[in-house]
Amino acid sequence: MYYSDELVEEVRTRNDIVDVVSSYVRMKKKGSNYVGLCPFHSEKTGSFMVNPSMQIYKCFGCNKGGNVFSFMMEYEGLTFPEAVKVLAERAGIDLPETSGEDKAKAAERHRKKERLFEMNKEAATFFYYQLRKENGKAGLSYFKKRELSDETMKKFGLGFANVTSNDLCLYLKNKGYSDEEIVEAGLAVNSEKRGMSDKFWNRVMFPIQDLSNKVIGFGGRVLGDGEPKYLNSPDTPIFDKSRNLYGLNYARSAKKKHVILCEGYMDVISMHQAGFTEAVASLGTAFTSGQANLLKRYTENVILAYDSDEAGTKAALRAIGILRSVGLVGRILHLEPAKDPDEFIKRFGKDAFEERLENCEDSFIFEMRMTERDYDLKSPESKSRFRSALVEKLFLLKDNFDDVRPFIETAASKYGFDTDELVKSVAAYGNKVLSSPYYRREREYSGKKDAKKEDTRVLPYKLFFTLICDDPELYKKAKGYLSIGDFPQGLYEKAMLLIKEAIDEGKDPEPGRMISVLLSDESIPEEEASEINTLFTTRASDELHKFGGLSEDDIISGDIGEDPKEKGKILKELLIGIKSLRIEDLNATIKDHPENLNELIGEKHLLEKLQKAAF
Incomplete structure (x- = not known):
């Protein structure tokens, strides 16, 4: 169903985000914002913030954010039109009747x-x-x-x-x-x-x-x-293999505090026959985040019962990270000497399987053991390299540094490392990776995944959008160095156009409004649409906060502060990063499109000018 931008904006402005979110999340006022426990991942310390002036929310833990429509879509599992309808009803706004053509299309899809x-x-x-x-x-x-x-x-x-x-x-x-x-x-x-x-x-x-x-x-x-x-x-x-699980129609009714995730159909069936009706399996594909989010509806604890061969071990290690990314706790079921759950139950029986379930291995301990296999811990040099690998793994483990501490203590105890020194190493590694607003120095826009598994190549654009929305005056300094062509075609180009149009018309580029416009744009592919909610809520300090760069109060009270020099420095770095990406893209085209050479030379001159400029 299509709703006009004007109608969508009316629905948004008539639903104050603090009021809507407060009906789902218990929050308290902190400064000019509201803070509470995130409804999208497990946490003990509130990292979920709602900004009433910008009408957006952001979790500093799982990095989810957006406007009031985004919240309803994420929390209630709604489509954008469904979220508009729910919030319109809440605000007492009458939506236009579906047109005859829309009704016919909907009826045909249903048929x-x-x-x-x-x-x-x-x-x-x-x-x-x-x-x-x-x-x-x-x-x-x-x-x-x-x-x-x-x-x-x-x-x-x-x-x-x-x-x-x-x-x-x-x-x-x-x-x-x-x-x-x-x-x-x-x-x-x-x-x-x-x-x-x-x-x-x-x-x-x-x-x-x-x-x-x-x-x-x-x-x-x-x-x-x-x-x-x-x-x-x-x-x-x-049917979408990545968003369904075999046996979940039965497992969701099992009165257990966990779900057993295994690899094959026969494993599920064998376990159900033996009375373990909480078993499910992925569908001929590697375990996905969509399947993890599906499990999260029914449990916080997942036991991985993968095959005991090398392929099963690799699959388990991958699944642990996916489970952790959505806030689920994973544990490892060891099946040796059997190959899989079906074989284990046949050879050793239900009681032995139950005993193994009660003695599952913590996923972090399992990860350490698997990492340890690649090193000779009797060799000082090899043990030092193992410690470095462990530091990196610990850094990637949790969103907030305080949550990493128990894992550091466990690792230190197991391998004889000094706890305080290991804490310092993890913090130092984190600050090294996150020292740049967009990780440019560390990652060089390689397209690899960062600590949050986010593509660092698009991070400069998101940080630029967020910075300009925070302080539209900065756009005046930036526009002489930028063009729409500097932004990737599609979602990012459209976002930049929205910001430019708002500022050119003398309006504030409100993140809440722009998110609504982009969410309602049916031309944006589904794989890009999932990025909309992070376009205007991505801040460099989110990352620095996690490893001691800024306190939560610093972030809540204004993120990077009001120092013009600091803002100018960050703006300049972002512009250099964006121009560098443009030059990199043009370089890659020269062989097949030599006509782009003049543009490439012009962009390099502009970059040199930018590097010498004062902000």
């Missing part, structure tokens, strides 16, 4: 999704009965060898795709579905050589269900030596 749900249900039914027919003997034998009961097979709707490669297509066509619909559902492929053929054949089948128990996709394991061993449905309008 298409319902057809896909119905088709997947038909396919699941087809596979289910094929398993129990003569043609499905091989599939049934496979499940029986895996010691699955009839009750378990029925609960998970397990099935079989025949050796012939068009049975399901014919079945669905007889049910009235078109070739295009069957292909869109991910149940068939259409090629010039073979025509329409089933995507799944000669495989035991695992229907994938959403939280409403609707079938949204399938996983299939080949019988015999075929490749790939496991085949999964592609993403469709109703």
Whole structure:
């Protein structure tokens, strides 16, 4: 649904962000702002700030921020139009009725999704009965060898795709579905050589269900030596592998304080059969932040039950970081000498598995042990390099330095390091990395991830936007050195245009308003839209605060302060960084586009002028 910028702005201004957020978060006034515990990650000390004058919020812990619409979208899981509707109702604003064209489009999208749900249900039914027919003997034998009961097979709707490669297509066509619909559902492929053929054949089948128990996709394991061993449905309008978890429709009802995350379908099914109904698995892909956020709805504690081989260890290390980034606590379930949970339960039984669950390893201890494998701790030189690696790991561990202290103490105790000296090393390393407003000196805009896993290449733009919104007068000093072309096309270019238009019209570039305009812009790709809320709320001092550069009071009371020289220094560094990025991009094009040479020379001259300028 499209709402005009004027209407969106009216809804925003009629919903004071302090009032809205206060209905979800307990806050207290501190200076001119409000502070409380962040609703988006676990913390003991409040790092969540709401700025009533700018009508934005920002968490100095998880770095989430935005305006009142952003808050509702993040907290309630709403789309932008849904957030506008909820807040309009709250403010007593009547929204225009949906146009006939919009209603028709919405009805068509709903119809298409319902057809896909119905088709997947038909396919699941087809596979289910094929398993129990003569043609499905091989599939049934496979499940029986895996010691699955009839009750378990029925609960998970397990099935079989025949050796012939068009049975399901014919079945669905007889049910009235078109070739295009069957292909869109991910149940068939259409090629010039073979025509329409089933995507799944000669495989035991695992229907994938959403939280409403609707079938949204399938996983299939080949019988015999075929490749790939496991085949999964592609993403469709109703199925996104990165945002669903196998078995979560059952696990969310388990009365446990944790969820067990494992690698495969059979692991989940075996654990559920043994009574561990809190088990889930990712869907043929590496564990994602979307899946972690999904788990966060139901638990704060995740036990990683990955395979005990090297690949499983690497997957576990990666998953630990993802869990930690969304505020979840991860622990490691050790399965040796078994390879996976299914094998462990079969060999050692339910009670032994329960005992292992009760003695899971802390994820940080696990990470240290895995890091330790690469060093000879009997060698002083090697142990020194291990200590340096440990310092870096500790720095990346938590958003706030106080939260890192217990981990430092654990590491010091385990490896015989002096605690106070290790604290100083971590703080020194942090200040070294974060000493520049945008990490330019340390990272040289390499595009690598920073301590917050944020792409440092775009950080100068965000810091520039935030600085100009804080003090629009700085734009007068900057505009002689900048052009719209200095900003990446798309989101960043549009953000700069909004700032420029507001200042040129004699208005303040209000972050709250600009966030609304960008959130309502349907031309911005989804992968870029997720960055909108950080465009005008990214501050260099956020990072310095975490490792002692500034106190929280300094940040709350005005971030970098009111010293014109300090602001001018930061502005100049940011402009140099932005121009350097532009030159870097132009350099990369010269080979294929020599006509850009004159522009490149001009930009280099401008950079030299900028470096000599006083701000």
